[in-house]
Amino acid sequence: MKADITFGQYCEGNSLIHRLDPRMKIVLSILYIVAIFLAKGVTSFALLILSAVLLVGLTGLSPAMILRGMRPLLFIIVFTAVINIFWMTGDVLLVQLGPVKIYLEGIINAILIVVRIVLLIVATSVFLTYTTTPLALTDGLEQLLSPLKKLHVPVHEFSMMMTIALRFIPTLIDETQKIMNAQKARGADFSTGSLLQRAKALIPILIPLFISAFRRADELATAMECRCYTGGEGRTRMNVLRSTAKDWLFLLAILLLGTAIVLLNTYFPLYGLTL
Amino acid sequence: MQKNPIIKAEHLTFSYPGDSESKPVRALDDVSFEIEEGSFTAILGHNGSGKSTLAKLLCMVNYPDSGKLFLCGKDLTDPDVTDEDILAARRDIGMVFQNPDNQIVASIVEEDVAFGCENLGIPSAEIRKRVDQALEQVGMTKHARSSPHNLSGGQKQRIAIAGVIAMKRKCVIFDESTAMLDPLGRQDVMNTAMKLNREDGITVILITHYMSEAALADRIIVMDHGKILRDGTPSEVFSDPEAMWDAGLDVPQTTELLYKMRQAGLDVRLDLFDVNDCAAEIARAIKRARGGK
């Protein structure tokens, strides 16, 4: 039985954002993150939230799913919020319980910081993880960084490594399961004993796994060589990335958003974030 | 039509270097043969008979210690051979390996089929055309955007074959490509290989230890101890079951039955691999034997 692995969090779809050039999506997400960090005032955050809602709507993905994706980061979010609430001092004292003082500024700050983290996650999910396959991301990154090849940065090699890793991770996960079962069938015990004993119990899994990974690497190298692979030089691609009008429109929109945020920060902040 | 040898081997010898304790192991010993363009040849031999070593030489993973090897008319054992010559030969000769997993590079089927063409620097639009056509030919069009991880072994091998087709190679070597598959997957791969040969005229070399697969070839080369033991049509090779058994091989059950019936005194031909032909021959012989009494 094959393990059911959806590597990364890519969600099948054909929305406008799904169809954007992956290179542009990388650029857009970087610009959007910059915009998030530029935002200081309540108004600029409101504008960002509005834009994020719009973006999620454009992907056609369910907002609940994107929120669920934040679960692993919940601890960090709560932790930062708590730190801000209890440690921040300000002018308007709301509650005092012995040595603990909670200020209005602390609460607003906590809210804004949480919003900032959530926005960061939403931005990367919308532009990258949820709407772009890992393979497309790798391709996009390779082509974005291709000017660095002139400086002898091994951009192609790095992207080939990524491609192969993406291809073999599910295979190796399956293999790990098989080897674990084989050793369990010989009475191996992975779940009891001291920490040291458990670490030792992993040896019968790790050694066969490494040997198998090396064997696979060796066979794959031969297969690639037989398929005339000689490195990045002179290679063409079947799927050439093309930027179209919609990619540039998105770029323009994000740049406008950034400008609006700077203006709002300067002229109409309502309340400014202090951090 | 004049057929040229696509592969010509003259007195090939190859040894694996032994470690400090053991002597080098001679895997190929004075092997000579020619493979005609457009032919379907099976290479049989038990494990360690040298058949996989031969495959490694043919795809230039290893180089012979001595002897000459011509691929597509070019002498690759010539000391002056250039990297371009080797690449040119590689362009024409493809391999489908034993482990279906370890030859797939990309995590999307069509990207993997395109891999070889991309390496050759073919223009994008042309690659697209070739990939679509190759996938169609092996019947995998509907899996074009799937992840290879979710395919069966037989399907993965068909992807590898599509990669070969897309590169428009003249010759494919199947190096025990069916060994890890279930019967349906094996059937799949064999049908595709036969089609490749019969319809597209691609030279097929099938390295296997399934006798039933070898029986489908035009010619069988039997390897034993690094040498060529037999070389002929399936009828010729299987007509001597004792020699095959001595070489650690087998014969199809049709041949085994015919052979044993002949030993029991029945006058039957040995060179029938089809179940119905074999049954008809035995039934006829029994009728004759009874009539003679």
Added chain:
Amino acid sequence: MAVIELKNITFTYNKNTPSAVCALDHVSLKIDGAADGITGLIGHTGSGKSTLVQMLNGLLKPDEGQVILDGTDIWAEPKKIRDVRFKAGLVMQYPEYQLFAETVREDIAFGPKNMGLTGDELNTRVLEAAKFSGLAPELLDKSPFELSGGQKRRAALAGVMAMQPKILILDEPAAGLDPVGRRDILGGIRQYAGESSTTVIIVSHSMEDMAMYCDKLVVMADAKVLMHRTCAEVFSEYQELISVGLDVPQITRIAAALAENGADIGADIYTVDYAVKQLLKKL
């Protein structure tokens, strides 16, 4: 008495998700002791046979139903499931990929050591298992990674045999081997079954091998047991086997074709030698 008894086993992978697959659907099966010979388990890929095998040594736990080995329900005390693995030894497909120790001897000893064996007893078991699996004693002190493919397979087999399980289950023990290798390993298993009175179950896709080395066959199709009878009885249901994506030995098909050509030697033909014997009676 039945050594293995499966009562109404049901098992579903990825339960309660959209990708749920029912691998075993109310399967009941009784397999007798070693005296009744080797049982072969056949079925096309995805028929549920690998799942069934993993039920027998407790690698998978049934959603419903009971697995009874030697009269006891293996899931009666879930904490003792490890002991079940010593009773029902499983040799997985391509077992040579599980070898890990520094020497072959240590690798074979891994199972018995997990059982708590030490000293002479451990030593004897390793030597006996090596002998049964056809591994030369001088190989025991080599690294398992120096062995040839066939020898690695034997070493892995010995690793399970050394636990002296009452039931030995082998998943495609001859996969990827050449004709002689197949004959040696399957012949060796048959001899082992006879001498050690172990109940042996072999899973394989090769009908020719099953016909040669098994006495009874369990046919799985679509998560159910379709047949459980002797080889002769199973292979005479030629059409039914084909309809569930299985094959019969070539010789069985020849026998069917002979019948059409007016030389009927019965439908229960599954080895060449038996066919020859029956044909000679016709003369």
